[in-house]
Amino acid sequence: MDADHSAALLASVQEALAQKIPLRIAGGNSKAFYGRQPAGKPLSMADHRGILRYEPGELVITARAGTPLSEIEAALDAHRQMLPFEPPHFGPGATLGGTIACGLSGPRRPYAGAARDFVLGVKIINGRGEVLKFGGEVMKNVAGFDAARLMTGALGTLGILLEISLKVAPKPHHEVTLTRSCSAQQALETMTALARQPLPLSAACFSNDTLYLRLSGSESGVRAAREKIGGDLFSDQTSFWRQVREHTHDFFKSGTLLWRLSLPPAAPLLSLPGLWFIDWGGAQRWLRNPLPADVIRATAVKLGGHAMLFRGGEHTGSVFHPLPPALLALHKRLKNVFDPQGIFNPGRLYAEL
Amino acid sequence: MPKSATAALSPDLNAQVSALHRILPPEAVLAGAEESRPYECDGLTAYRNPPGVVCLPDNAHQVQEILRLCAQMHVPVVARGAGTGLSGGALPLSHGVLLSLAKFTRILELDPDNRTARVECGVRNLAISEAAAPYGLYYAPDPSSQIVCTIGGNVAENSGGVHCLKYGLTVHNVLGLKLLTMNGELLELGGNTLDTPGYDLLALLNGSEGLLGVILEVTVKLLPKPERAQLVLAAFHDVAQAGMAVGAILGAGIIPAGLEMMDNLALRAAENYTRAGYPVDAAAILLCELDGANEEVSELIMRVRDLLLANGAYEAHTARDETERLRLWAGRKSAFPAVGRLAPDYYCMDGTIPRNRLPEVLTRIAGLSQHYRLRVANVFHAGDGNLHPLILYDANQPGELKQAEEFGAKILELCLEVGGTITGEHGVGVEKLNQMCVQFASAELAQFHEIKYAFDPKGLLNPGKAVPTLQRCAEFGAMHVHHGKLPFPGLERF
Numbered sequence: 057m058d059a060d061h062s063a064a065l066l067a068s069v070q071e072a073l074a075q076k077i078p079l080r081i082a083g084g085n086s087k088a089f090y091g092r093q094p095a096g097k098p099l100s101m102a103d104h105r106g107i108l109r110y111e112p113g114e115l116v117i118t119a120r121a122g123t124p125l126s127e128i129e130a131a132l133d134a135h136r137q138m139l140p141f142e143p144p145h146f147g148p149g150a151t152l153g154g155t156i157a158c159g160l161s162g163p164r165r166p167y168a169g170a171a172r173d174f175v176l177g178v179k180i181i182n183g184r185g186e187v188l189k190f191g192g193e194v195m196k197n198v199a200g201f202d203a204a205r206l207m208t209g210a211l212g213t214l215g216i217l218l219e220i221s222l223k224v225a226p227k228p229h230h231e232v233t234l235t236r237s238c239s240a241q242q243a244l245e246t247m248t249a250l251a252r253q254p255l256p257l258s259a260a261c262f263s264n265d266t267l268y269l270r271l272s273g274s275e276s277g278v279r280a281a282r283e284k285i286g287g288d289l290f291s292d293q294t295s296f297w298r299q300v301r302e303h304t305h306d307f308f309k310s311g312t313l314l315w316r317l318s319l320p321p322a323a324p325l326l327s328l329p330g331l332w333f334i335d336w337g338g339a340q341r342w343l344r345n346p347l348p349a350d351v352i353r354a355t356a357v358k359l360g361g362h363a364m365l366f367r368g369g370e371h372t373g374s375v376f377h378p379l380p381p382a383l384l385a386l387h388k389r390l391k392n393v394f395d396p397q398g399i400f401n402p403g404r405l406y407a408e409l
Numbered sequence: 410m411p412k413s414a415t416a417a418l419s420p421d422l423n424a425q426v427s428a429l430h431r432i433l434p435p436e437a438v439l440a441g442a443e444e445s446r447p448y449e450c451d452g453l454t455a456y457r458n459p460p461g462v463v464c465l466p467d468n469a470h471q472v473q474e475i476l477r478l479c480a481q482m483h484v485p486v487v488a489r490g491a492g493t494g495l496s497g498g499a500l501p502l503s504h505g506v507l508l509s510l511a512k513f514t515r516i517l518e519l520d521p522d523n524r525t526a527r528v529e530c531g532v533r534n535l536a537i538s539e540a541a542a543p544y545g546l547y548y549a550p551d552p553s554s555q556i557v558c559t560i561g562g563n564v565a566e567n568s569g570g571v572h573c574l575k576y577g578l579t580v581h582n583v584l585g586l587k588l589l590t591m592n593g594e595l596l597e598l599g600g601n602t603l604d605t606p607g608y609d610l611l612a613l614l615n616g617s618e619g620l621l622g623v624i625l626e627v628t629v630k631l632l633p634k635p636e637r638a639q640l641v642l643a644a645f646h647d648v649a650q651a652g653m654a655v656g657a658i659l660g661a662g663i664i665p666a667g668l669e670m671m672d673n674l675a676l677r678a679a680e681n682y683t684r685a686g687y688p689v690d691a692a693a694i695l696l697c698e699l700d701g702a703n704e705e706v707s708e709l710i711m712r713v714r715d716l717l718l719a720n721g722a723y724e725a726h727t728a729r730d731e732t733e734r735l736r737l738w739a740g741r742k743s744a745f746p747a748v749g750r751l752a753p754d755y756y757c758m759d760g761t762i763p764r765n766r767l768p769e770v771l772t773r774i775a776g777l778s779q780h781y782r783l784r785v786a787n788v789f790h791a792g793d794g795n796l797h798p799l800i801l802y803d804a805n806q807p808g809e810l811k812q813a814e815e816f817g818a819k820i821l822e823l824c825l826e827v828g829g830t831i832t833g834e835h836g837v838g839v840e841k842l843n844q845m846c847v848q849f850a851s852a853e854l855a856q857f858h859e860i861k862y863a864f865d866p867k868g869l870l871n872p873g874k875a876v877p878t879l880q881r882c883a884e885f886g887a888m889h890v891h892h893g894k895l896p897f898p899g900l901e902r903f
């Protein structure tokens with residue numbers, strides 16, 4: 057199963073360049089819904105797979121981009137380690153490459169860091185058909201610009217990810233989830249107050265009049281925090297946080313548009329109507345609501361945040377939060393220096409890229 | 410500005426200076442040799458070059474005007490924070506403007522509920538934690554130079570510190586930036602949110618060594634001060650064994666807040682300098698700090714002590730109280746200046762390696778030290794595998810600087826050979842340009858140049874630093890081939 061398909065992938069890029077036909081890069085297609093609808097000929101990464109190096113003592117794993125995320129997680133799990141950013145799979149086929157290209161992180165994000173925080177190095181094919189390596193497999197590396205991290209969340213528009221090295225972490229010895237019934241306002245206040253204290257928080261969300269707080273760490277540390285915080289012990293924690301991460305929680309099931317708002321965590325509750333799910337201790341808020349995009353975006357901006365259409369709708373217009381002109385121009389210049397002919401996922405992130 | 414100084418300037422420079430005087434008050438433009446001497450080098454004092462003109466603006470508008478003027482006159486600009494950089498990143502150009510950002514020292518906003526601080530680029534690293542302290546918060550990255558180095562410089566170098574093992578480097582702790590591009594365009598990236606739309610430009614700016622933009626403001630993440638921090642000092646009879654113990658701790662699933670190593674030469678120097686209370690007969694010591702909830706720290710300290718003793722430590726001493734803990738850290742944090750007293754000069758290396766290669770690499774550095782007949786002190790971020798061999802030499806002895814540089818190059822070669830990198834946190838600057846030719850292939854270097862081009866098409870911001878020209882690399886390779894041996898035979902890539 058493990059196989060190095062980089063030669064074939066490189067050939068596809070050469071061909072795309074010669075024929076001027078853009079490529080639509082796909083791993084396991086689990087996140088095909090995410091972002092704008094790209095143009096181009098499909099290029100599957102799924103066969104380019106396999107874990108290349110994993111030394112648990114080094115806390116680093118390197119794998120080909122098409123490696124299933126589940127395979128990576130199983131390998132880590134066998135050594136009581138994990139990807140600390142708790143990436144969503146959004147489907148059984150999720151690959152490492154897609155995970156990093158989308159740059160999405162799960163409930164642990166505010167406390168452990170985002171996908172980009174764990175990227176140590178990448179090997180890519182750029183839009184000139186060159187295979188390039190950036191970063192490495194060590195913890196600290198400031199040689200050259202951080203092009204590896206730049207790839208995270210770029211949705212494949214700057215190059216094809218071939219290999220990725222990630223920093224991993226030991227799994228916490230102990231984890232509990234506490235719940236408490238309260239209003240959204242009370243939940244937000246509690247989350248804000250708790251985040252200012254040195255507590256082993258590893259997730260905090262609010263939905264259906266319930267605040268969920270997860271604590272991770274050593275047994276004694278978690279016990280002490282639990283006594284301080286109070287609340288009911290929640291027995292079904294593993295499946296609950298999986299549902300939050302994978303959007304299989306009831307909130308995410310209804311049919312209306314799903315907006316993701318990224319806000320300063322302590323930003324007040326928004327006056328927008330609709331159904332809300334507050335995650336990341338207030339920093340990530342999900343909204344189910346058919347309001348016009350402008351209204352939602354303007355509201356987020358007023359509070360120092362931004363908003364994107366995560367699921368539903370057309371996905372041909374502007375999906376991600378629009379960039380101010382100077383930044384968009386810089387994005388175009390960067391796209392141009394990585395992919396001068398615009399063959400990688402054109403339009404997936406912004407229409408102009 | 411004294412008239413005599415202007416008179417000595419070249420006509421070009423003269424025109425520049427008068428144009429700068431229209432933007433800045435007289436005392437904020439330094440063009441005389443005397444006045445600009447303090448700016449002729451950064452922390453890498455082996456490289457010195459007097460700047461053409463020094464500008465000391467105190468507001469964003471002035472910086473914007475300076476940049477516009479320089480872009481228009483085609484004059485290169487080198488930004489400078491506190492000048493503590495160790496790779497020559499802030500080394501001035503004779504025909505350029507040295508842009509000192511030392512006056513940008515305001516803390517603009519402290520937001521305890523969102524746990525962020527928005528500060529001007531010239532604010533000292535430690536000043537952020539001091540300002541946040543009343544709220545029980547602090548800024549985690551703590552370079553040993555934190556009393557003086559600026560947050561702008563930290564971002565430009567993606568600096569680390571002794572607590573980065575658990576809390577990450579600067580890039581992991583910066584949420585927003587306000588910067589000016591070389592043509593004077595203001596860009597705002599991020600803010601108080603955990604992510605930003607579009608490409609991760611924050612990642613590019615962190616570690617950009619002043620090549621992509623002039624950073625004016627930084628929004629950093631603040632963390633709640635841990636309830637308790639406790640430090641264990643472990644002493645070893647053998648350096649390699651100390652290296653092995655590092656792996657044992659991390660392998661046991663423990664991520665200490667800091668895990669630092671000092672060898673005998675370094676710890677003796679530090680002991681003489683600060684009276685930290687180090688065991689001066691040890692071949693090496695490890696300083697391992699655990700932080701978190703009181704109960705958790707107690708539990709982990711016991712486990713770490715056991716691990717250290719089971720992995721070759723002949724002594725594991727837990728700091729008795731906060732005073733002793735801080736004293737033990739003070740020794741570590743002043744290790745560079747302390748080692749600096751052992752010889753007229755020292756040369757600080759900064760390679761990073763996979764941690765499991767620590768014992769081998771330390772042994773081989775000791776071998777190289779004998780070969781070059783130059784002493785080397787090791788004091789470094791062991792938990793991150795980030796080495797800081799300090800090569801002791803005397804620049805007044807003919808040939809010693811060259812020997813030291815060759816020794817340094819060998820160490821970097823060794824780091825690359827075991828799968829590491831030439832710089833973990835000090836940056837490339839002017840110092841490691843040749844080694845960049847070894848670490849990266851020409852297509853990769855060309856991609857870096859193009860990233861620079863996307864931000865600064867005229868190439869006027871800190872030109873000649875951080876990324877070598879392909880021509881330089883070709884010459885570097887050729888020069889060494891000419892002498893009959895390649896610098897890094899197994900690794901040469903073009």
Ligand SMILES: Cc1cc2nc3c(=O)[nH]c(=O)nc-3n(C[C@H](O)[C@H](O)[C@H](O)COP(=O)(O)OP(=O)(O)OC[C@H]3O[C@@H](n4cnc5c(N)ncnc54)[C@H](O)[C@@H]3O)c2cc1C
Binds near residue numbers: 492557559567834871
């Ligand atoms: C004793 C000592 C101990 C040290 N310990 C550590 C350590 O533990 N960890 C570590 O990582 N480093 C360490 N350093 C290195 C140094 O302190 C850091 O690199 C620091 O971040 C540099 O900050 P500065 O303000 O002095 O920057 P400078 O030296 O003035 O400049 C460094 C680079 O940043 C650029 N720059 C500065 N300000 C700006 C700005 N506003 N916008 C754009 N570019 C800018 C400059 O052009 C230059 O390229 C140490 C240095 C010394 C002397």
